[in-house]
Amino acid sequence: MASLELRNVVKRYKSQTVLDNLSLTVADGETLVLFGPSGAGKTVLLRLVAGVIDPDEGKILIGGEDMTDVDAEFRGVGMAFQNFALFPHMSAFDNIATPLAAKRSSQSAIKSGVESVAKLLKIAHVLSHKPRALSNGQKQRTALARALVGSPPLLLLDDPLRNVDAKLRFEMRLELPRLLADRGATVVYVTQDYKEAMALGDRIAVMSQGVIRQLGTPEQIYREPANIEIARLFGDPTINLLDVKPARDARGIYVGLSNVQIHLPDAPETAIGRDCIIGLRPEALHFVGDNEPGAIPVTVEAETPLNEKIVTLVRTVRGREILVSRPAGAPGRDEGKAHIAVDGKSALLFDHASGERIGAKNIVKLRNGEAA
Amino acid sequence: MEHTSLLERILRGIALTLVVIFFMFPILWIFMMSFQTNETILRIPPQLIFEPTLANYTALITGKLMTAAGTLDIAFMRNLWNSVFLSVTSVAVSLLLGVPAAYAFARHKFRGSEDIAFTLLSFKFAPALLVLLPLTLYFQKLGLANTYIGLIWVYQLICLPLILWIVRGYFEDIPADIEYAYRIGGHSWFATFRKIALPLAGPGIAAAGLLAFIFAWNNFVFALVLASADKQPVTVGALAFITSSGIQYGQISAAIVLSITPTLALALYAQRYLVEGLSLGAVKG
Numbered sequence: 001m002a003s004l005e006l007r008n009v010v011k012r013y014k015s016q017t018v019l020d021n022l023s024l025t026v027a028d029g030e031t032l033v034l035f036g037p038s039g040a041g042k043t044v045l046l047r048l049v050a051g052v053i054d055p056d057e058g059k060i061l062i063g064g065e066d067m068t069d070v071d072a073e074f075r076g077v078g079m080a081f082q083n084f085a086l087f088p089h090m091s092a093f094d095n096i097a098t099p100l101a102a103k104r105s106s107q108s109a110i111k112s113g114v115e116s117v118a119k120l121l122k123i124a125h126v127l128s129h130k131p132r133a134l135s136n137g138q139k140q141r142t143a144l145a146r147a148l149v150g151s152p153p154l155l156l157l158d159d160p161l162r163n164v165d166a167k168l169r170f171e172m173r174l175e176l177p178r179l180l181a182d183r184g185a186t187v188v189y190v191t192q193d194y195k196e197a198m199a200l201g202d203r204i205a206v207m208s209q210g211v212i213r214q215l216g217t218p219e220q221i222y223r224e225p226a227n228i229e230i231a232r233l234f235g236d237p238t239i240n241l242l243d244v245k246p247a248r249d250a251r252g253i254y255v256g257l258s259n260v261q262i263h264l265p266d267a268p269e270t271a272i273g274r275d276c277i278i279g280l281r282p283e284a285l286h287f288v289g290d291n292e293p294g295a296i297p298v299t300v301e302a303e304t305p306l307n308e309k310i311v312t313l314v315r316t317v318r319g320r321e322i323l324v325s326r327p328a329g330a331p332g333r334d335e336g337k338a339h340i341a342v343d344g345k346s347a348l349l350f351d352h353a354s355g356e357r358i359g360a361k362n363i364v365k366l367r368n369g370e371a372a
Numbered sequence: 373m374e375h376t377s378l379l380e381r382i383l384r385g386i387a388l389t390l391v392v393i394f395f396m397f398p399i400l401w402i403f404m405m406s407f408q409t410n411e412t413i414l415r416i417p418p419q420l421i422f423e424p425t426l427a428n429y430t431a432l433i434t435g436k437l438m439t440a441a442g443t444l445d446i447a448f449m450r451n452l453w454n455s456v457f458l459s460v461t462s463v464a465v466s467l468l469l470g471v472p473a474a475y476a477f478a479r480h481k482f483r484g485s486e487d488i489a490f491t492l493l494s495f496k497f498a499p500a501l502l503v504l505l506p507l508t509l510y511f512q513k514l515g516l517a518n519t520y521i522g523l524i525w526v527y528q529l530i531c532l533p534l535i536l537w538i539v540r541g542y543f544e545d546i547p548a549d550i551e552y553a554y555r556i557g558g559h560s561w562f563a564t565f566r567k568i569a570l571p572l573a574g575p576g577i578a579a580a581g582l583l584a585f586i587f588a589w590n591n592f593v594f595a596l597v598l599a600s601a602d603k604q605p606v607t608v609g610a611l612a613f614i615t616s617s618g619i620q621y622g623q624i625s626a627a628i629v630l631s632i633t634p635t636l637a638l639a640l641y642a643q644r645y646l647v648e649g650l651s652l653g654a655v656k657g
Contacts (some may be wrong), residue, residue, distance in 0.1 A: 047552070050552065051556070052556065064489075071555075071561075072552070072555040072556050073555055073556070073557075073559055074558075076558075077556060079552075081549045081553060083549060085549035085550045086553075087550060087554065087568060087573045088550075089572060098557040099554075099557040102558030146553070148555075165619055247634050326527040
């Protein structure tokens with residue numbers, strides 16, 4: 001069991017700062033997902049924790065112990081790599097056995113250790129194969145088995161599902177949380193796939209350019225993204241973003257969309273009169289009848305049925321394109337004129353210039369207050 | 373390949389034959405000369421049909437060279453042994469020093485590492501003759517002239533840069549993640565070097581060693597200046613066939629055949645590794 005703490009970690013390559021004064025705490029047994037575009041510094045962060053590269057500044061604590069200057073082989077972490085990094089000249093068995101062999105375990109202990117983890121990951125039948133004879137999925141499971149076999153208290157998983165096909169990724173996304181929970185290990189999981197992040201993370205840290213932009217539960221990141229960038233990254237289909245200028249009337253703050261006033265009960269006073277961007281999740285929009293109050297007239301442009309949901313592209317009278325998502329079977333229109341309604345409660349307001357969500361800090365504070 | 377016409381194939385065959393004849397002819401001719409006496413070799417016009425003789429080989433192996441002017445002692449077998457000893461030992465020393473150095477240059481960017489690596493390579497730039505005069509003077513002062521140790525030391529100028537630069541490329545081709553994975557698994561850097569880096573760069577190390585062996589074997593100038601008769605390799609020893617009573621073409625040819633046989637055999641045996649090793653990165657995927 002081990003918690004992980006990074007204190008003011010800085011890593012530079014030549015003049016480029018890859019990690020900029022980054023601090024992070026992962027509680028014992030927690031699964032933290034590092035999410036962000038490539039080049040955000042996620043992999044560098046994992047390697048710093050693993051001890052294969054050294055930070056320029058700052059401290060790394062594992063289980064409360066300062067590990068900053070400890071060599072990789074003494075940190076007792078397990079790591080799976082995005083490109084698997086299997087040893088090509090060893091069989092799958094020997095690959096998985098390396099962490100046990102390093103501990104000078106007996107032959108029988110190694111054998112039983114490898115076989116039990118191989119069984120868990122369903123690769124027991126290919127243990128004698130060399131990596132080149134394994135399918136991508138088997139390689140990925142072998143790499144995972146090698147990371148798990150020594151039961152390390154801290155597991156670092158660097159986008160392990162990146163290089164496997166969609167079907168397997170889906171399977172593993174279901175399997176992994178239980179697998180990780182059973183181990184009770186602290187996990188840092190890197191991914192670029194928001195669904196993976198949502199499925200696996202107790203908390204998600206959204207990184208870009210060496211800085212953590214937002215840290216929160218999957219729910220918080222989705223409902224209360226800190227800025228437009230994060231709102232755009234989470235959610236499929238992507239969030240609709242429209243330029244608006246909030247105003248106020250007797251019923252409260254509202255924005256105008258296609259000459260229809262949409263009232264935003266949660267919008268802060270500070271938004272009034274500012275150039276803003278409103279973020280509307282496609283699933284927060286609904287097709288409604290013509291005479292519904294607040295209905296926006298649109299023209300249906302295209303429709304994509306995706307089995308469990310139907311995504312419709314519509315155009316407003318002012319020519320702006322909006323995506324509407326509805327569960328399969330829900331009422332809707334597949335062509336011609338239609339009307340949609342907006343749920344003002346779930347709308348997000350961003351500052352046009354900075355991209356920051358308006359009122360973001362207030363909400364985070366409120367949540368913390370509730371929790372306390 | 374699937375769309376080649378008959379004409380194309382014939383032309384290609386002719387072109388290939390010409391190339392093979394062009395490159396193989398000297399070797400074939402030398403091979404034939406080695407079975408002839410000086411008289412038949414020097415006959416004009418040269419003849420393709422002759423009565424083969426093993427006299428040249430017997431002379432070389434027994435060390436007694438019969439010339440018109442009388443019997444001459446030659447140290448060919450001794451030279452051949454010198455060649456083997458000098459080349460094998462030089463390559464062994466180079467591998468021992470060069471492979472760890474190559475690993476250090478590939479994996480650890482320390483201050484001045486590029487400069488040191490380049491300096492080692494620059495040994496190959498200087499003309500050997502330029503280096504030789506001062507080297508000879510030093511070696512005479514140090515008592516290293518005409519010793520095996522001295523020669524092996526100088527041969528490092530040939531082998532070490534070659535091995536260092538080729539093997540370094542192989543180590544760099546090994547994805548760093550593979551070594552990281554082994555380290556994180558709980559192994560020291562030295563175990564990682566032995567169990568991961570060395571086996572994965574194996575083909576490259578073999579190829580570099582083989583090339584260095586061939587270069588060392590073929591060396592002429594260093595040995596000519598720094599070694600006297602009993603330490604000379606075959607390349608220098610062949611000079612003994614230019615005698616006062618004429619050039620012994622038959623024996624020279626036989627000597628060439630005998631001296632290229634080991635390198636040729638080695639190259640043929642290791643051909644696969646050599647091509648594989650030099651053309652393709654050691655590990656992919």
